[in-house]
Amino acid sequence: MATYLIRRLLSLIPVLLWITVLSFGIMHLAPGKPTDAATSFNPRVSLEARQRLEQLYGLDQPLARQYANWLTRIVKCDFGRSFLDDRLVIEKIAERLPITLAINLLSLGLIVGLAVPLGVCAAVRPHGIFDRVTTVLVFVGYSMPSFWLALLCMAWFGVELRWLPVSGLHALDYESFGFLHRWADVAWHLILPVSVAAFVSLAGFSRYVRSSMIDVLKQDYIRTARAKGLSEREVLFGHGLRNGLLPIVTILGLSLPDLIGGSVIAETIFSIPGMGRLFYEAVMARDYPVIMALVTVGAVLTMLGNFLADVAYAWADPRIRVGSEGSA
Amino acid sequence: MNRTDRLAWIGMSLILVLTVLALAAPWLAPYDPLAVSLPEALLPPSAAHWLGTDQLGRDVFSRLLYGTRISLVIGFIAMGVAVGVGVTIGAVAGFAGGWLDGVLMRAVDTLLSIPTIFLLLAVIAVDPAERLVSLTRWPIVGPVAAAVFHWIDPRIVVVMAAIGLMSWMGVARLVRAEILSLKEREFVLAARGLGASRWRLMTRHLLPNAMGPVLVSATLGVGGAILTESVLSYLGLGVQPPTPSWGNILNEGRVALGVAWWLTVSPGVCILVTVLAFNLVGEGIRDRFLR
Numbered sequence: 001m002a003t004y005l006i007r008r009l010l011s012l013i014p015v016l017l018w019i020t021v022l023s024f025g026i027m028h029l030a031p032g033k034p035t036d037a038a039t040s041f042n043p044r045v046s047l048e049a050r051q052r053l054e055q056l057y058g059l060d061q062p063l064a065r066q067y068a069n070w071l072t073r074i075v076k077c078d079f080g081r082s083f084l085d086d087r088l089v090i091e092k093i094a095e096r097l098p099i100t101l102a103i104n105l106l107s108l109g110l111i112v113g114l115a116v117p118l119g120v121c122a123a124v125r126p127h128g129i130f131d132r133v134t135t136v137l138v139f140v141g142y143s144m145p146s147f148w149l150a151l152l153c154m155a156w157f158g159v160e161l162r163w164l165p166v167s168g169l170h171a172l173d174y175e176s177f178g179f180l181h182r183w184a185d186v187a188w189h190l191i192l193p194v195s196v197a198a199f200v201s202l203a204g205f206s207r208y209v210r211s212s213m214i215d216v217l218k219q220d221y222i223r224t225a226r227a228k229g230l231s232e233r234e235v236l237f238g239h240g241l242r243n244g245l246l247p248i249v250t251i252l253g254l255s256l257p258d259l260i261g262g263s264v265i266a267e268t269i270f271s272i273p274g275m276g277r278l279f280y281e282a283v284m285a286r287d288y289p290v291i292m293a294l295v296t297v298g299a300v301l302t303m304l305g306n307f308l309a310d311v312a313y314a315w316a317d318p319r320i321r322v323g324s325e326g327s328a
Numbered sequence: 329m330n331r332t333d334r335l336a337w338i339g340m341s342l343i344l345v346l347t348v349l350a351l352a353a354p355w356l357a358p359y360d361p362l363a364v365s366l367p368e369a370l371l372p373p374s375a376a377h378w379l380g381t382d383q384l385g386r387d388v389f390s391r392l393l394y395g396t397r398i399s400l401v402i403g404f405i406a407m408g409v410a411v412g413v414g415v416t417i418g419a420v421a422g423f424a425g426g427w428l429d430g431v432l433m434r435a436v437d438t439l440l441s442i443p444t445i446f447l448l449l450a451v452i453a454v455d456p457a458e459r460l461v462s463l464t465r466w467p468i469v470g471p472v473a474a475a476v477f478h479w480i481d482p483r484i485v486v487v488m489a490a491i492g493l494m495s496w497m498g499v500a501r502l503v504r505a506e507i508l509s510l511k512e513r514e515f516v517l518a519a520r521g522l523g524a525s526r527w528r529l530m531t532r533h534l535l536p537n538a539m540g541p542v543l544v545s546a547t548l549g550v551g552g553a554i555l556t557e558s559v560l561s562y563l564g565l566g567v568q569p570p571t572p573s574w575g576n577i578l579n580e581g582r583v584a585l586g587v588a589w590w591l592t593v594s595p596g597v598c599i600l601v602t603v604l605a606f607n608l609v610g611e612g613i614r615d616r617f618l619r
Contacts, residue, residue: 018438026447029454139335139611143603145555147562148596151582159586261443265559269582279446280563283453291450299442306441 079293119209141203253309336612342605359387409492414499422507506538551606
């Protein structure tokens with residue numbers, strides 16, 4: 001297991017390097033220099049002042065050197081300062097990351113909680129009535145623009161029926177609430193964003209559970225389990241689901257970039273002060289240090305998620321780790 | 329004809345109808361999609377304006393019709409770019425193997441690990457349209473670029489190119505996997521034994537046999553590209569107003585969410601139906617030919 005973990009970790013390094021090259025490269029496609037935004041609209045900035053700024057950001061050095069400098073700095077988690085308010089980028093991210101992570105974990109929980117039963121029910125009788133209905137729903141879910149769904153939910157549950165709050169993370173008089181009331185208030189505000197975020201991935205996900213379960217239920221050991229007289233429930237959940245869920249772990253890991261990317265849309269629509277909204281604001285303001293940092297952080301989060309998924313898979317299925325050690 | 333076939337035909341006819349609507353938009357649209365008429369702002373659907381009007385009094389139905397053009401063009405061209413890049417890179421990686429394969433596949437892993445929307449927004453944030461326009465001053469490429477920009481706004485070219493360049497990775501992986509398994513098959517070995525050149529092997533024997541899965545993922549990809557364009561335009565970073573696109577109509581609708589539901593409902597239905605149509609066709613092809 002240890003060898004497997006180390007090999008898997010080492011294989012992340014080239015991808016990490018590529019990520020930094022990419023986010024560095026994109027920013028250097030920009031016309032003009034990043035300091036232009038801070039200086040060129042101000043006629044009183046002298047040439048010397050501009051050069052001093054460029055030196056400060058190292059923009060007068062060759063590209064390769066600039067990249068090397070930037071790389072050594074981000075290894076130490078120093079992403080520089082935001083052009084917008086001159087705060088440390090890492091601070092800005094640190095205060096918003098937990099919100100985004102919490103929302104994504106909640107919707108991930110919701111996805112798994114709903115998709116697994118849906119997929120299993122559909123797999124028990126493939127092409128039965130339940131399967132057909134869910135198939136149609138899955139197609140619609142696949143094709144649904146999530147931001148439109150968010151707008152519709154806002155208009156219906158928020159504006160029309162006034163059941164749920166439509167924006168923000170908590171009520172205006174949040175500070176005056178007691179401890180429990182605060183939690184309830186935040187949860188209340190999260191209902192719409194979390195369920196909208198979950199809905200989109202739910203469709204694809206229940207499909208994966210279904211096809212994985214169909215494959216598993218064809219296996220010999222399922223027939224054996226039935227033949228020795230186990231109850232259908234034990235066959236399905238004890239023998240079937242445990243094996244059927246394995247490939248799902250990997251798919252969950254692979255769906256992470258979509259979830260994190262989706263938070264840009266969800267947080268913008270519901271005005272939630274998370275990482276996605278920070279990214280959107282940075283893009284609108286051409287705040288390059290924040291954009292570069294968030295691209296890197298988003299990718300690292302995804303890689304971490306995939307790594308955890310692989311570890312979980314290897315832990316649950318000895319064939320993976322033994323096989324890879326054998327070939328090493 | 330089974331059920332998926334039937335659904336695929338429904339999808340196919342929907343795409344056909346949409347294409348006709350897009351082509352015939354100037355004749356079908358009851359109003360000029362850009363004609364502002366402030367006294368008629370935010371009218372609900374009626375006999376005169378089938379789907380109502382927006383904040384500037386423009387006819388929503390006409391704007392949606394013209395939006396169909398934008399969506400279909402962006403969907404097809406972005407997917408064309410993605411398939412072109414994906415097939416090339418996948419074929420080279422699968423055929424060459426070795427370090428080249430390693431480098432290319434790590435690049436694919438990298439792009440897949442960054443949320444697509446992050447990459448797209450980052451690329452659009454650096455404003456590449458300005459750079460593209462400067463292409464027109466180049467020798468040889470210049471006139472071609474100028475001709476293209478005469479027909480399509482450079483900012484829309486950026487959106488198409490960006491979406492295409494961010495979605496080739498799946499195709500590349502597919503093609504690479506197909507080539508890897510195909511190149512050990514007897515008919516390829518036979519062709520090689522007969523002295524076929526690498527180019528001939530690739531173009532006559534390997535690629536044609538790897539095209540099935542590519543076709544499926546391209547069809548699904550058109551829907552995906554249309555969806556992505558609508559997100560970008562909704563965020564105000566894709567197709568810019570006054571040019572109508574389903575996404576930016578939704579953006580205008582958000583402002584009037586409680587007042588003018590028709591501005592939000594109709595473009596969303598258009599996106600949903602169009603993307604659904606491409607997904608139905610893609611799944612139909614998969615069911616029919618690849619299982």
